[in-house]
Amino acid sequence: MKPTVKVLLVAVAAGVLGAAAGLWFNGPGPLLRSELGQRALHEVLEASAPAPPAGVPVAERGGLVPSFSLPDLAGRNVSVPAAWSGRPVLVNLWASWCGPCIREMPELDRFATRQGATGVQVIGIALDEREAVLRFLESTPVGYPILLDTPGPGDAGVRLGNPSGVLPYTALIDARGRLVKEKIGPFEAGEVEAWLD
Incomplete structure (x- = not known):
């Protein structure tokens, strides 16, 4: 060269x-x-970002999201994105100690409420301890499902295309299970709908 x-x-x-x-x-x-x-x-x-551990599949934009399971707040395992097959899924990764994550949650909750039973399904994945998440949700409740994961080199964020681990991180999965969009950083008021267009 x-x-x-x-x-x-x-x-x-x-x-x-x-x-x-x-x-x-x-x-x-x-x-x-x-x-x-x-x-x-x-x-x-x-x-x-460091390379993910061997055997941890990482979704790529335009590709199918490899299915993984995480517990919900009641301890039941939920398969992502298969549990919402046939619907677009907006997955938001957050933590109770993350200021920008906390500020965007009311906006995500408003968006989720407007979607009803057939629109985009919003889910939150807390990279946090269960007790901290439950305490946080007492003061800032949301109506969409919350799943739990342990932060680390093979967590849900990495699997969804965020190997750097930046929070908040949002991934949009289409109704066919493909990763179509990613957002690093928080949503501002009214921004979710514009981001989806």
Whole structure:
């Protein structure tokens, strides 16, 4: 490769990393909320993330989401996304200690309520301890299902295409079980519907 091409590639990579870091540390702006910005941020974070453990399947945009099971708050195992086969599923990964996660939950709950029994199914996956989740939900209840997982290199976020483990993280799975969209960071008021379009 010619030296000028190498310099150009390094400059472009540095620019993308700088823009992503600026967006990350200075709060979400219009670029970060755009599909292009989200894809760029995802690429940057994925490039620096550790490899998932051997045998942990990771969903890729456009591909089928490998099924996995997690307990709900009552301890019953639920298969994701198979439990909602035939419906689009919006999976939101969060934790009770994550400020941006907490701020977006009322918006996700409003969206879920408007979907009814046939629209997009919202589910939350808490990467947290059960007791902390139950305490949190006493003060901030939501009407959509909450599942539990332990944070780590093979958790549900990694399986859903978020190997960097950034929270909140949202994945949209279509009615056929394919990962069609990913969002790093919280939803602002009224943003869920726009994101789905």
